[in-house]
Every structure is written in C-alpha cells, then in structure tokens.
Amino acid sequence: MQYSQVDAEAKAVARKFDLVVIMSTFLALIAGFHVHQMLVAGDWSFWVDWKDRNWWPIVAPIMEITFPAAVQAVLWTRFRMPIGATFCCLGLLFGEWMNRYINFNGWTHYPLNFVFPETFIPAAVVLDIVLMLTGNWIVTALVGGELWGWLFYPTNWVMIAPYHLPVEYQGSLMSVADVINYMYVRTSTPEYLRIVETGTMRSFAGGVTGVAAFFSAFVSVCMYVPWWLMGAHFFGSTKFFKTYESASTEVKHA
Amino acid sequence: MAQTQTTATAVARPPLTAFSWKSAGIAIGALIVFDVLINVYERLYAFSKGLDYTSADYESYWMGMLFAELVLEAVTAGALWGWLWMTRDRALDRLSPAEELKRYWALGLFVLTYTYAAYAGASYFTEQDGTWHQTVIRDTDFTPSHVIEFYQSYPIYIIFGVGSLVYAMTRLPQFAKAFSLPYVVLVGSPAMIFPNVGLNEFGHTRWFMEELFVAPLHWGFVTFGWGALAILGTWLQICPRVLALVNHVYYGKPIQSPAEVMKDPQSSVNPAACAACAM
Numbered sequence: 229m230q231y232s233q234v235d236a237e238a239k240a241v242a243r244k245f246d247l248v249v250i251m252s253t254f255l256a257l258i259a260g261f262h263v264h265q266m267l268v269a270g271d272w273s274f275w276v277d278w279k280d281r282n283w284w285p286i287v288a289p290i291m292e293i294t295f296p297a298a299v300q301a302v303l304w305t306r307f308r309m310p311i312g313a314t315f316c317c318l319g320l321l322f323g324e325w326m327n328r329y330i331n332f333n334g335w336t337h338y339p340l341n342f343v344f345p346e347t348f349i350p351a352a353v354v355l356d357i358v359l360m361l362t363g364n365w366i367v368t369a370l371v372g373g374e375l376w377g378w379l380f381y382p383t384n385w386v387m388i389a390p391y392h393l394p395v396e397y398q399g400s401l402m403s404v405a406d407v408i409n410y411m412y413v414r415t416s417t418p419e420y421l422r423i424v425e426t427g428t429m430r431s432f433a434g435g436v437t438g439v440a441a442f443f444s445a446f447v448s449v450c451m452y453v454p455w456w457l458m459g460a461h462f463f464g465s466t467k468f469f470k471t472y473e474s475a476s477t478e479v480k481h482a
Numbered sequence: 483m484a485q486t487q488t489t490a491t492a493v494a495r496p497p498l499t500a501f502s503w504k505s506a507g508i509a510i511g512a513l514i515v516f517d518v519l520i521n522v523y524e525r526l527y528a529f530s531k532g533l534d535y536t537s538a539d540y541e542s543y544w545m546g547m548l549f550a551e552l553v554l555e556a557v558t559a560g561a562l563w564g565w566l567w568m569t570r571d572r573a574l575d576r577l578s579p580a581e582e583l584k585r586y587w588a589l590g591l592f593v594l595t596y597t598y599a600a601y602a603g604a605s606y607f608t609e610q611d612g613t614w615h616q617t618v619i620r621d622t623d624f625t626p627s628h629v630i631e632f633y634q635s636y637p638i639y640i641i642f643g644v645g646s647l648v649y650a651m652t653r654l655p656q657f658a659k660a661f662s663l664p665y666v667v668l669v670g671s672p673a674m675i676f677p678n679v680g681l682n683e684f685g686h687t688r689w690f691m692e693e694l695f696v697a698p699l700h701w702g703f704v705t706f707g708w709g710a711l712a713i714l715g716t717w718l719q720i721c722p723r724v725l726a727l728v729n730h731v732y733y734g735k736p737i738q739s740p741a742e743v744m745k746d747p748q749s750s751v752n753p754a755a756c757a758a759c760a761m
C-alpha cells in the first residue's frame with residue numbers, strides 16, 4: 229500500500245517531466261526550423277505562383293532535410309523513436325499555418341489558397357520509416373535522402389495541381405496561379421517571374437520536374453550527412469566545459 | 483563511477499503540489515494574452531498610422547512604443563537576472579535531493595516558457611514581418627512589424643532564455659561550476675539573432691532588397707536559429723540527473739552527491755551514473 233503510493237507519485241512526477249521535455253522541444257524546433265525555412269525557402273512557401281516545377285522542388289527539399297536529420301540523430305540513437313523527421317515537419321507546418329492564417333490571410337487579406345504552405349509530412353514519414361527499418365543512418369541518407377527529394381513534388385501535387393491549369397487571360401496563356409498573382413499585387417513578384425523557367429531544361433521533352441527532383445534528391449542525400457553529424461555530435465552533445473578549478477589545476481600540473 | 487552513498491532511508495519526498503504547472507501556466511498564459519493584444523494593436527495602427535515615418539502619428543503610435551518597450555525590457559532583464567543572481571544558493575553542496583528535484587521542475591517550466599517565447603519571436607512574428615514587407619515594403623528600419631518583432635518579441639525570449647540559464651547556474655549543482663555546451667548554445671545562439679538585426683537593418687538601409695525573403699542578407703538569422711536544436715543536448719544532460727533524483731527520492735536508490743556533481747558534472751550525464759535507473 230505504502231510502496232504503491234510512492235511508486236505512483238514517482239511515476240506521476242516522471243510523466244510531468246516527460247511532458248515538459250516534449251512540449252519545450254516541440255516549441256524550440258518550431259522556432260528554429262521555421263526561421264530557417266522561411267529565410268532559405270520562404271518565398272516559395274508563401275505564394276502559390278512561386279510553387280513552380282523547376283526551382284521549388286529543388287530549393288525546398290534540400291533546405292528542409294536539415295532539421296529532420298539532426299533530430300533523427302538524437303531521437304533514434306538515444307531513444308529508438310523513429311519520429312524525428314515527422315516531429316520536425318509537423319512543427320514547421322504548425323508555425324507556417326499560424327502565420328498564413330492569422331496574418332497573410334487575416335491581416336493583409338490574401339486568399340488562403342494563394343498563401344498556403346507546402347507540406348513535408350509524407351516525405352518525413354517515409355524518411356522516418358527508412359531509418360526505422362534499416363536502423364542505419366548512412367542507408368537512410370542514401371535511400372531516405374533520395375526518396376525525400378523525389379517525393380516532395382508528387383506529395384504536394386494534389387494541392388497545387390489546380391493552380392497549374394492553363395487559362396487564357398487578356399490574350400496570353402498563363403496558369404491560374406499567375407492570374408491570382410496579377411490580382412494580388414505584392415512586392416516579391418516581378419523579379420521571380422523573370423528568373424523561373426529559363427535555361428534549356430524545359431526543352432528536354434518536358435522533363436523539367438523529373439530532372440529537378442533527381443537533382444534535389446542528390447543534394448538531399450549530401451545535406452543529410454552533415455546534419456545528422458551535427459545533431460549527433462554538436463546539438464545533441466552532452467558536453468560540459470571544464471570547471472574553473474579543474475582547468476587551473478591542470479595548468480599548474482603542466 | 484564514484485557514487486557517494488547517501489542514506490537510502492528517510493529521504494524526504496516533496497509534496498506532489500511541488501510539481502505544479504501553475505507558474506508556467508501564468509507566464510505562458512500572460513505571454514499569449516500579451517501577444518494577442520499586440521496583434522490587435524498592429525491590426526488597428528500598422529496600416530493606419532505606420533506607413534509614413536515622418537508623420538506625427540507615427541511618432542506617437544510607433545516610435546513611442548519602441549522607446550517604451552526598450553526601456554521596459556532593459557529594466558525587466560536587469561531586475562530578473564539580477565534578482566536570480568543576488569538570491570543565488572551559496573551552499574549548493576548541501577542541497578537536499580528533494581529540493582534539487584523541485585528546482586529541476588522549476589527549471590523545466592522556465593525552459594518551457596523560454597521556448598514558447600522563442601516560438602512567438604522566431605516563428606510567428608518573424609514570418610509576420612515577411613507578411614508586412616511583401617505587402618507594403620517600408621520607409622524606415624523602425625517599421626511597425628519591426629517594433630514588434632525585433633525590438634519586442636526577440637528581447638522577450640532573450641530575457642526568459644538567459645533567465646533560465648542564470649537560474650540553472652545559481653541553483654543547480656550540474657550547472658553551477660561548469661558551462662554546459664548545449665545549454666549555452668540553446669540560449670546564446672538564438673539570442674544572437676537580436677544583435678544580427680544590426681547587420682540586417684544596415685543591409686536593408688543600404689540595398690533595400692525587401693522583395694526577396696530568402697535574400698542572403700537574412701541568413702545570419704538562419705544560422706543563429708539552428709541553436710534551438712541544442713535543446714536536445716540540454717535535455718540529454720538534465721534527464722539522467724532528474725531520473726537519478728526520482729529514483730533516489732522515491733525508491734531510495736544511491737545517487738551522486740551535489741558536491742560530486744558540481745566537481746564533475748560530466749559524470750552526472752553518463753547513463754551509467756544511474757545504472758539502476760530502470761523504472
């Protein structure tokens with residue numbers, strides 16, 4: 229009776245600490261991952277007319293495999309929890325939606341279907357599953373990284389397909405996304421329309437997206453490795469620097 | 483692993499009420515209410531009074547707010563950090579296990595509040611700034627969204643982050659004598675986002691490239707934001723000690739003394755230090 233009560237108290241306290249760890253980690257990851265994402269791939273995330281088939285499938289995946297790799301390094305190695313990538317990407321999606329809904333839509337009045345974010349949840353689930361099945365981070369970099377790059381465009385396609393439909397507008401051919409862009413003037417448009425869809429890529433039998441995804445997958449593999457290592461050895465490090473006392477003792481003995 | 487035998491019997495258990503969510507609930511609740519009110523203020527006065535830096539309205543609605551918040555933040559930071567330091571525990575080597583466990587709970591709530599404030603600053607108000615620029619550009623470094631984002635939401639999370647670190651260094655044996663690499667990164671790296679505003683604003687003043695949010699000028703924020711990942715290492719340091727304390731306080735298992743932890747904090751994060759930990 230006495231023991232079971234103590235036991236219950238101990239478990240209750242441990243559960244509370246668990247909750248603090250989980251919630252604070254989730255919030256910290258939203259903060260870090262979202263500020264990273266919005267400043268390295270944000271414009272493609274903000275606007276549906278930026279979600280093209282050439283640069284978006286390259287920039288977004290290679291920039292967003294970073295935090296998932298680092299968090300997997302800790303959650304898998306230390307806790308055998310195969311949810312590191314999904315946990316990160318869920319946080320990112322939450323951070324993005326908060327601002328898209330409250331500010332892009334609620335404050336500056338762009339329609340939500342102009343400013344909804346991309347999703348990495350499907351690719352993240354696959355990345356986590358590869359790590360869980362193989363238990364090997366090099367294989368996850370090679371296979372998971374390739375899949376990460378390849379899966380991004382198809383898993384977002386359902387959301388953006390309607391905006392890529394062709395329409396004739398004032399005598400010229402453009403996409404629905406372009407028409408929305410002309411309706412809602414903002415500061416970030418003109419330069420990008422000149423940048424995108426240039427080069428010789430589009431002449432390769434319409435294979436722009438395939439080649440872009442192939443390239444993206446390659447760089448994702450390369451990005452995964454340093455980010456896993458940083459997660460395992462720097463951000464997940466448990467190092468304490470030497471105390472003043474022990475450092476000065478060492479100097480005296482030297 | 484040297485383990486001092488503290489008596490396994492008659493260890494005082496803290497009352498369950500010691501592990502209350504109340505202080506974090508009040509702090510985070512207050513921050514959420516405050517953030518909502520700030521959003522209301524922006525909705526009311528950003529477009530109506532915040533587009534012309536030379537106007538009298540701008541002076542009173544936005545510059546006035548800027549100066550007021552900067553003063554308040556400096557005072558709050560000085561008062562909180564100063565108070566935590568002045569009330570530091572000068573007899574940490576005699577800290578009782580129950581008290582140490584209670585302090586870890588307080589630290590956990592402190593860190594939780596910091597991470598909420600960091601979310602509000604680095605995620606919410608930073609993307610909100612993107613919303614603002616991509617709608618109106620700006621005519622000053624102190625444009626309304628910056629008065630909120632840079633000079634309000636960033637200092638707020640810095641106050642809580644540094645505060646939590648000072649709390650740990652003044653009240654917990656693990657952090658009393660040696661700097662923790664991940665904890666310093668967790669607090670210091672996002673804190674550097676604020677000084678980086680200097681680079682950012684100089685760059686925008688010089689080149690005015692507001693139309694592209696992914697401009698390389700912004701990547702300083704990105705690099706410092708990575709520091710948030712160090713929450714992983716911070717918890718990896720704290721959890722073994724908390725588990726050892728739980729096991730000691732509730733099950734009477736042996737534990738390293740506070741003096742030993744202060745002398746060699748690295749030994750307290752070794753899972754072997756609580757070999758009999760399994761609960």
Ligand SMILES: [Zn+2]
Pocket residue numbers: 611612615628
């Ligand atoms: Zn800005």
